[in-house]
Structure formats: C-alpha cells, structure tokens
Amino acid sequence: MMKISDVKVYRVSGWMELEEGESERSAAPRDMYAEYAALAQPEQINSANGKVRIVRHYVSIHTDEGLEGIYGPIVYEEQADIIVKKIKPQLLGQNPLDIERLWDQLRYDRHGRSGYYMMAVSAVDCALWDLRGKFYNTPVYRLLGGATRDKIPVYASMLGHSLQSGEAGKQAKAAAQQGYTAQKWFFRYGPSSGAQGKADNLRLAEEVREALGFSYELMLDCWMSWDVPYALDMMERLREVRPLWLEEPLLPNQIDGYRVLKEKAHLNIAAGEHLYTRKEFKPFFDQGLLQFAQPDPDWTGGITELRKIAVVAETYDVKFVPHGCTVIPNLHVIASLPPFVCPYLEYLIRYQKQQHHFHKNKMVPSGGYLSLPSEPGLGIELDDTAIEAMEEHQV
Numbered sequence: 302m303m304k305i306s307d308v309k310v311y312r313v314s315g316w317m318e319l320e321e322g323e324s325e326r327s328a329a330p331r332d333m334y335a336e337y338a339a340l341a342q343p344e345q346i347n348s349a350n351g352k353v354r355i356v357r358h359y360v361s362i363h364t365d366e367g368l369e370g371i372y373g374p375i376v377y378e379e380q381a382d383i384i385v386k387k388i389k390p391q392l393l394g395q396n397p398l399d400i401e402r403l404w405d406q407l408r409y410d411r412h413g414r415s416g417y418y419m420m421a422v423s424a425v426d427c428a429l430w431d432l433r434g435k436f437y438n439t440p441v442y443r444l445l446g447g448a449t450r451d452k453i454p455v456y457a458s459m460l461g462h463s464l465q466s467g468e469a470g471k472q473a474k475a476a477a478q479q480g481y482t483a484q485k486w487f488f489r490y491g492p493s494s495g496a497q498g499k500a501d502n503l504r505l506a507e508e509v510r511e512a513l514g515f516s517y518e519l520m521l522d523c524w525m526s527w528d529v530p531y532a533l534d535m536m537e538r539l540r541e542v543r544p545l546w547l548e549e550p551l552l553p554n555q556i557d558g559y560r561v562l563k564e565k566a567h568l569n570i571a572a573g574e575h576l577y578t579r580k581e582f583k584p585f586f587d588q589g590l591l592q593f594a595q596p597d598p599d600w601t602g603g604i605t606e607l608r609k610i611a612v613v614a615e616t617y618d619v620k621f622v623p624h625g626c627t628v629i630p631n632l633h634v635i636a637s638l639p640p641f642v643c644p645y646l647e648y649l650i651r652y653q654k655q656q657h658h659f660h661k662n663k664m665v666p667s668g669g670y671l672s673l674p675s676e677p678g679l680g681i682e683l684d685d686t687a688i689e690a691m692e693e694h695q696v
Contacts, residue, residue: 303436305397307363308389308425310381310694313374315687316352317658320651324461327487328526330552338493355658358694359683360384362428364397370432371681374656375424376599376626381694383421392425398436400429404605408578415577419600426603427630427679434678441679445608445637452670453635453646456483456520458625461651464489464505470512476650480669483518483545483645484509491526502535506542515543522548525575529558536566546571546593553581559590571595574624578602579610586617597624604630608637615642625649627656628664628671629679636673646671659687 331337358381359373375381388407395403407413407422434441442448457476463469469486476484486509490498510519521544527535532550539547546569551558553575562570571593576582578601585591594614598607607623611634614621621638623631625647635643648666657663661684664671674680 302396303364303366305362305392305395306365308392309361310384311359311361311691312694313359313659313688313691314356315689317355319351319353325464327460327524328489328491330525332491332526333493355655357659360424360428362397362432368432368435370428372424372428372431376420379417380421380424382696383418384425385694385696388421388425397429397432400433400605419577419602423599423603426605430604431678438677440674442633442636442673448636448673449639452672453632454669455648455666455671456485456645457481458485458647458649460487460649466504469505470508473509473512477513482669485520485522487522487524492528492531503538506539510542518545520545520548523550525549525552527551529561532562533566536568540567549574556584560588563590578606579613582610586613586619591619593620593622595622595624597626598630599626604634607634611638611642620644628653629681632671659683
C-alpha cells in the first residue's frame with residue numbers, strides 16, 4: 302500500500318511584469334469606518350524597475366513510491382503553518398488515495414469547521430486529488446465522473462479595472478471583444494459613502510450595461526459591504542439594469558437580512574464565497590435565499606467538498622458558479638457537471654496573471670472559453686524559469 306511519507310509547503314518568489322493601469326478595489330465591510338473607506342487599493346506587492354515581486358506558497362504531498370501531489374498557490378501563509386504543524390502529523394503513513402476518509406478525519410479538529418484550518422484542509426485536499434490523478438495517469442475531472450464538455454464558458458471578473466466614468470464602459474467593451482459573453486463588475490462604495498457613493502455605484506452599473514447592451518449577461522458584486530436598507534434601495538434602483546445576479550450584498554452570517562432581501566427585493570442573489578462546507582450552505586438552501594451558489598474550493602473544503610456542494614445546489618435548483626480565487630480546481634469540478642448545473646467559470650482577469658505566474662501551463666481563456674487540461678492530475682507544473690527562489694516553509 303502506498304503511504305504518505307512527507308508533507309511540505311514551499312515559498313516561491315520571483316518577478317512579474319507590472320500590470321498597466323491603476324488597480325481599483327471594491328467596497329469592503331470595514332469601509333463603515335472612515336479610515337478604511339479612504340484607503341486606496343491595498344499594496345500587496347512591491348514594485349521596482351517596471352516589475353512586481355510575487356510570493357506564493359505551494360503544498361506538496363510525497364509518497365514512499367516517489368509520487369508527488371502539488372497544489373497552489375494557497376491563499377494565505379497562515380495556512381502553511383497549519384498544514385505543517387497540525388495536518389502533516391495526521392497524514393504521515395496514510396494511504397493518499399483514501400481522500401474521503403482523510404477529509405473526514407481532518408474536519409473533526411475541534412476548531413476546524415471554518416477559517417484558516419478549513420482553508421488548510423482545502424489546499425491539502427486539492428494536492429491529494431492531484432496525486433490521485435497522477436497515480437491513475439488521468440486528469441482529475443475524469444476521476445470525478447468524466448467530462449461533460451471539452452471547454453468551459455468563463456465570465457470576465459473585472460476586479461481591479463478602472464471604475465472611472467467613461468473608462469468602465471470602454472473596458473467592458475474591450476472584454477466583450479475578447480470573446481467573453483458575461484462580465485462581473487464590483488461596486489466601490491457602501492453605506493458610509495452616502496448619497497454620492499450610491500450615485501457612483503448606480504452610474505457604474507448603468508454605464509457598463511449601456512456599453513454591453515441587454516443581450517449580454519452582467520453581474521454585480523457588493524463584497525459583503527452593504528446593509529439591509531442600503532441593499533433594498535439599491536436593488537430597486539438596479540432593476541432597470543437587469544443584472545443576472547447581485548453578489549454578496551450582506552455578510553455571510555446575516556441570514557435574517559438575506560431573508561428580508563428575498564421577501565422584499567426583486568433581483569437574483571448570489572453568495573457563498575465566504576461560506577465553509579455544506580453545513581453553512583444548508584440554511585441558505587433550505588430557506589431559498591440564493592439563486593446562485595458560489596463556494597470557493599480554496600476555503601470551503603477543497604475539491605472533495607466543492608463537488609458535494611454542487612450536488613446539493615442542484616437538488617435545490619440553485620445554479621452552481623464557484624468563486625474563482627483559483628481557477629484550476631473549479632475547472633475540473635465544473636467539467637464533471639452538467640452544463641445546466643454550472644453555466645460559467647469565474648475568471649478574475651487581472652488576478653489570475655499572478656496566480657499562474659509560476660506555472661508552465663497558463664490557464665488563459667480563448668474566445669470566452671477555457672479548454673480542459675489533458676495532463677494527469679490537476680495539470681500544475683512549476684516553471685523553473687519564473688522562479689527566483691524556492692524554500693521550504695518552516696515553523
């Protein structure tokens with residue numbers, strides 16, 4: 302029986318060409334405080350000589366038969382500490398192919414239902430699926446039931462693009478010309494910005510809709526930054542814009558607030574990016590609060606749990622469109638699902654350039670679609686030419 306012999310996390314760093322144009326952030330829950338509302342796009346990477354420094358972490362699972370499963374980049378360095386200190390001892394000597402058993406055992410940590418611990422479990426789960434695919438010499442989506450299509454339609458997620466009057470419409474048209482048939486734009490303001498912020502939000506939505514026309518799907522994201530009265534007012538004003546959905550108008554624990562929106566507003570609601578596992582989705586499904594479910598494999602429990610949430614969503618006739626922090630696990634899971642269950646894959650245009658910087662195989666849409674990988678496992682292979690330094694994470 303093959304056994305796990307080691308679990309490591311690597312810190313990978315290098316330089317990437319600086320993205321042209323200013324990056325604008327979305328609204329954020331802490332914008333209710335003036336000192337946060339005034340902050341511009343947070344500086345996540347240092348720039349020098351027209352390039353930006355990129356630092357990412359990858360988890361690697363080794364076996365006594367020489368097989369390795371890899372996944373990344375993981376979202377936060379805090380996950381690396383948990384993987385090395387808490388999860389690694391539970392995995393050593395185990396059969397890496399027993400993914401369901403390992404996932405079930407890992408989730409029973411007394412504080413492991415959500416947060417950084419579940420995010421660490423998510424990364425390990427994806428690495429185990431990569432290893433499983435390599436063991437069977439086939440892409441992961443074939444292990445999940447096989448492909449229902451050979452390419453997946455993606456929507457352009459426009460986080461970071463200019464929200465300035467005149468510029469947003471131009472960029473929306475440019476993305477449509479690249480073949481994307483749907484786009485998501487992010488509101489910059491919440492209640493603390495008053496009437497002017499509300500007017501700017503509405504202007505953005507109307508400008509993008511005018512640029513794209515009504516035969517084009519448009520989604521709008523609030524990133525948990527509104528309250529119930531603000532959301533109700535904006536949803537009424539946005540009816541004429543006819544978005545496919547309004548995303549995360551409230552914090553994920555405001556279930557009563559979501560119930561009010563369901564009863565009084567008239568737009569489709571999407572949420573779930575910040576929910577962990579099926580258990581946290583259950584009250585939203587039971588009460589019919591969502592039309593689109595958006596779990597993220599990087600924190601909801603990895604590929605194992607993502608696939609299960611998709612099945613539950615279908616049972617409740619809720620569309621499944623996972624959040625796109627990382628494209629690769631979403632691509633494999635979506636490929637194994639019927640098209641009517643998941644109509645799109647999210648692709649954060651600016652962000653994914655950083656996410657795939659260290660990969661040989663860049664996941665870049667063509668004509669609004671992503672083709673399925675043919676490599677065994679997840680298809681992640683690090684590009685040595687892009688890596689300046691690679692060191693094992695120590696705790």
